[in-house]
Every structure is written in structure tokens, then in C-alpha cells.
Amino acid sequence: MKIGVIGAGAIGMFVSAKLSKSHDVTCYVRRDEQRLIINDEGIRLNDQTYRVASKLFDNLKNEDLLIICLKQTHLDSALKKLSENHPDTPMLFLQNGLSHIDKIKSLSQPILIGTCEHGVLRVSDYEVRHKGEGRIYLSAFEETTKELAKERISPIIDGDDFPVIFKDDLMSMLYEKLVINSVINPITALFQVENGKVLSNSHLKEIAYNLTVEGCEVLNLDENHMWKRVQQVAEHTSSNFSSMVYDIQKGNETEIESMNGYLLNISDQELPNHELIYHLIKAKEIM
Ligand SMILES: NC(=O)C1=CN([C@@H]2O[C@H](COP(=O)(O)OP(=O)(O)OC[C@H]3O[C@@H](n4cnc5c(N)ncnc54)[C@H](OP(=O)(O)O)[C@@H]3O)[C@@H](O)[C@H]2O)C=CC1
Numbered sequence: 518m519k520i521g522v523i524g525a526g527a528i529g530m531f532v533s534a535k536l537s538k539s540h541d542v543t544c545y546v547r548r549d550e551q552r553l554i555i556n557d558e559g560i561r562l563n564d565q566t567y568r569v570a571s572k573l574f575d576n577l578k579n580e581d582l583l584i585i586c587l588k589q590t591h592l593d594s595a596l597k598k599l600s601e602n603h604p605d606t607p608m609l610f611l612q613n614g615l616s617h618i619d620k621i622k623s624l625s626q627p628i629l630i631g632t633c634e635h636g637v638l639r640v641s642d643y644e645v646r647h648k649g650e651g652r653i654y655l656s657a658f659e660e661t662t663k664e665l666a667k668e669r670i671s672p673i674i675d676g677d678d679f680p681v682i683f684k685d686d687l688m689s690m691l692y693e694k695l696v697i698n699s700v701i702n703p704i705t706a707l708f709q710v711e712n713g714k715v716l717s718n719s720h721l722k723e724i725a726y727n728l729t730v731e732g733c734e735v736l737n738l739d740e741n742h743m744w745k746r747v748q749q750v751a752e753h754t755s756s757n758f759s760s761m762v763y764d765i766q767k768g769n770e771t772e773i774e775s776m777n778g779y780l781l782n783i784s785d786q787e788l789p790n791h792e793l794i795y796h797l798i799k800a801k802e803i804m
């Protein structure tokens with residue numbers, strides 16, 4: 518299958534390397550220097566080289582599947598180009614948070630949504646390290662794309678060391694990941710620590726628990742189940758630095774609006790823990 522991966526950051530490079538074993542993968546990037554180095558060196562994932570082609574996103578070609586690995590904060594500028602792509606080419610969106618759901622309604626192509634529980638660290642423009650085993654969960658955006666998501670795309674991209682699991686219920690898949698990220702990401706970004714510290718530091722663990730409980734109240738999720746899931750992901754990715762740590766380090770806008778900001782927007786009750794951590798991250802962003 519010809520697969521185009523949009524955005525060669527941590528997740529884009531990881532997904533490209535894994536899929537390149539069985540598919541013809543092209544990474545679409547926005548900087549020429551990154552395009553050149555990936556074409557010259559391939560992608561290095563844990564010291565192994567994977568041959569992947571790279572092109573500029575402006576020169577997007579027809580592919581059988583597009584996997585969008587941009588951050589939430591990059592999506593607005595990319596949507597126009599994506600909307601002009603071939604009307605039948607499925608697009609799989611792999612963002613954390615929930616802001617993309619409203620934005621991609623404007624696309625006429627078949628849309629699939631995924632969540633990624635791997636921990637991946639970007640080392641350079643062509644090198645990544647897999648720092649935590651996880652899975653990709655995949656669901657259909659609409660009833661009409663269910664068969665495509667379940668019977669065609671999931672089984673084709675699923676691999677022994679790259680599990681892709683179809684989920685029938687899109688919103689519960691997204692809500693679970695939203696709670697996980699609204700706990701792990703801002704805590705680790707504030708303290709610039711690995712995900713494991715959220716559990717090994719008793720004070721951070723208490724904050725994590727309180728954030729989990731508040732998130733579950735808003736989304737009507739079972740808090741015992743979700744607290745187990747938060748701990749499970751923090752353990753499996755314990756040596757990874759979350760994607761928000763990287764944004765704070767680089768002075769980039771974070772995805773906080775799509776995570777804790779999203780919860781604050783939809784909640785009709787006070788969420789003191791989410792409100793505080795939201796403002797702490799916003800303060801860090803402009804420091
Ligand atoms: N890192 C992780 O462990 C995990 C991340 N996620 C989620 O996956 C998503 C991607 O995160 P992550 O890979 O960490 O993010 P990164 O910041 O590492 O990567 C995003 C990439 O998108 C590129 N980009 C931005 N705009 C464009 C454009 N118009 N055309 C082409 N490329 C573009 C950036 O390019 P440039 O380099 O030029 O800035 C960057 O390389 C996020 O929603 C994140 O929350 C989910 C699970 C785990």
C-alpha cells in the first residue's frame with residue numbers, strides 16, 4: 518500500500534519506520550533540510566535504519582492512505598491542502614486531545630481517527646527512540662467509514678510489533694485518551710520529567726489522581742478504570758518525556774487547549790485542578 522505520513526516528528530517518524538517494513542511510505546515534511554536528511558539517511562528508530570521517501574507537504578501526491586501525525590496546533594494550516602487531496606483517499610488522524618474533531622468535519626474524504634499510546638522521543642530530524650510500548654487504537658469518524666476502518670485499514674497496518682486495534686466506540690476511545698493526556702502531559706511538562714515520575718513522586722501522584730477524578734466527572738467515565746489506565750500508560754512509557762515536555766522545551770505552543778482546555782470548556786462545573794494546571798502551562802508557554 519502507498520502510505521503518506523504527514524509530519525515527521527516523533528510519532529510521524531515512528532509510524533513511518535514501522536510501516537515501511539510492509540508498505541511504500543512517504544513522509545511529508547515542511548522543511549527542505551528535513552526532506553533531504555530523511556532521503557539521504559532514512560529514519561533511524563532505535564539505531565536501526567528504515568528506508569522511507571520524503572517530500573515537502575506542498576508537493577503532496579496521491580497515496581492510498583494518509584496518516585496525519587501533526588500536532589493539534591499545526592492542523593489549521595494543513596487542512597486546506599488536505600481538503601484538496603483526492604476525494605477517495607482515506608485519512609487517519611492521530612492527534613492527542615479533542616480539538617481536531619470539529620475541524621475535520623469539513624473534509625469530504627473518508628476519515629478515521631486513532632489514538633496512540635506509544636511513547637516516542639524525537640532525537641533529531643531523522644532519529645527517534647521508542648521509549649514505551651503501546652498500541653494504536655483506531656475508529657471510524659462516521660458510520661459510513663466503519664467497514665473501511667475495521668475490515669480494511671486496521672488489518673492492513675496492524676503488525677506484530679505495531680499493534681493496531683479497531684474500536685467500535687469513537688468517543689469513548691477519545692475520552693479515555695483525553696483523560697490520560699490531561700493528567701500525564703501537563704504534569705510532566707511543568708516539571709520537565711519523564712512520565713514515570715507522575716507515579717513515583719507521591720505529590721505528583723496525588724495531583725494526577727485528582728485530575729483523573731475531575732476528568733472522569735466531566736466525561737462520565739468510571740474513575741477506578743481510568744485511574745488504572747492512567748497508571749498503566751505512565752508505567753509503560755515511564756522513561757519517555759511526554760510530547761508536551763518537548764513543546765515547553767522548544768518554546769512551542771502546547772496542546773493544552775485541546776486537552777485540559779477542552780475539559781474546562783465543556784464542563785458546567787468547577788474543575789479546580791484542571792483550571793490550575795491549565796493556567797500553569799499557559800504561563801510556562803509565555804516564559
Ligand atoms: N511523542 C509522543 O510520545 C506521543 C505523541 N502523541 C501525539 O501525536 C501528535 C504528534 O506529536 P509528536 O509527533 O510528538 O509531535 P512533533 O512536534 O514531534 O511532530 C510534529 C511534526 O509535524 C510537523 N509539521 C507541522 N506542520 C507541518 C506541515 N504543515 N507540513 C508538514 N509537517 C508539519 C513538524 O515539523 P517541524 O519539525 O518542521 O516543526 C513536526 O515535525 C500530537 O497530537 C501528540 O500529542 C501521541 C502519543 C505519544
Ligand SMILES: CC(C)(CO)C(=O)C(=O)O
Nearest residue numbers: 634635636754757759760
Ligand atoms: C502516551 C503519551 C503519554 C506518551 O508520552 C502521550 O500521549 C504523549 O506523550 O503525548
